[in-house]
Amino acid sequence: MSPRRHRGMLLLVLCWVLLAACTAQPTTEIAGSRPVDTSARAMLGDLRTLDPCTLADTAALQRFGAVSNAGIVSLDYCLLHLKPDDRTLIQLAVGELTGPDSDRPGDPVVPQGALNIVQNAPVPGHCTRRVRFGDGVSLQVSADLLAGEPGAGLCGIADAGAEAVAGAVQQGRAGHRDFPPNSLALVDPCAVLDTAAVNQVPGLEEARPRPSVGGHQCSWGEQSADAPRVQLQHTAGEPPRILHGAAVEEPVDGRRTVLSVVGGDPQVPLCSAETGHIPFGTVAGQVEVAQLVVAVPGETGTDACAYARGLARLAWPNLPPANP
Known part of the structure; x- marks a missing residue:
């Protein structure tokens, strides 16, 4: 990444937000x-x-x-x-x-x-x-x-x-922003990754999906650095790339994917799987990115990447095609 x-x-992984279901239309009286x-x-x-x-x-x-x-x-x-x-x-x-x-x-x-x-x-x-x-x-x-x-x-x-x-x-x-029909911004990440698959991650057997208010993130697990958790977010910026020795590039469901132990320390049980999508904005080279982050405390970064790879194999087929 x-x-x-x-x-x-790293900021987003530590900040898990919930979507409030509000049925009433709040109003404010102005004199x-x-x-x-x-x-x-x-x-x-x-x-x-x-x-x-x-x-x-x-x-x-x-x-x-x-x-x-x-x-x-x-x-x-x-x-x-x-x-x-x-x-x-x-x-x-x-x-x-x-x-x-x-x-x-x-x-x-x-x-x-x-x-x-x-x-x-x-x-x-x-x-x-x-x-x-x-x-x-x-x-x-x-x-x-x-x-x-x-x-x-x-x-x-x-x-x-x-x-x-x-x-x-x-x-x-x-x-x-004016997004094309196949933009990740218009796709609910909670619908991309099956909760039944997330429940296979140790410690997340009973986890339920929590969508973000803006609709670009979905998280499973507790808001704690020492708790197991999974997050799928649709974001944008530079294309995913290898930044250190604890990262690899490989095809996942036909999509170029970078799997990376966050921080580069193989002992840190936190891994991301990222794949680029369509161009984003007006700056040359920027793309939309699907980013899957998995934390499995008590295991290694290699273990976390194994879970991230498996979940990406199930999630990437549900992303919109880059060339519809």
Whole structure:
């Protein structure tokens, strides 16, 4: 996998999101007007095709330093780099959608027009703000310190990013990508991989699929680094490639596939299987990618890759054809 998508994947593997089943249409009363539907779907449209970069306002962040686009590593969020000075590098991820399970008691909530901004408690080197819609779905803005000294003002940057997102949403500036019919973005990953096959992985005998709010990820297992888990996500970026000696390239169901022990240490029981799909976006060389990640604590990376290979053999035939 590409180094940038590798970093994004490690974050995603640790953050499993659930889809909230909301049947009522939440509304917000605004003085002097009729109630407004503040659900995520009403304000953002089709969540599968949302372009999170249309909500990332670089002008609102320039007071903190030089801002640049960090490239595409996910369909679910927009990645920016911010340099307050020559020694500090901050990464800002804008747009990941999470469900009501992200709420934690005691987190301050600040009204922002018809929406709310939830201020998650910061941890060293990381700060998250969530723009919460009326149905409990949130759009996340996270700032991470990649280089430099602590105290880089991460929460101030996350605050500015979240306020810009809330403003863009309420001004109707949420844009959408135009995907072809055979795009992975339009395919439910929970329908690609049979849960009965996932249940063959040790520790996942009773696991049920959990779709993400944006519709690009499906996970089985607990949200814990020491728990068995499987995740299938549809993403985008550079084509999969071999980055270290604990990776191999081989055909799986006729698709070029890279199997890689995450981090390159064969003793780490975490493996990814990736296959490229159709071209993505306007940057030459970028493609959509199906990425399957398997964790089997107590076993080796070789064992994890054996499970990843087996699951990929069952999943890849259910992907849309690259040339319909």
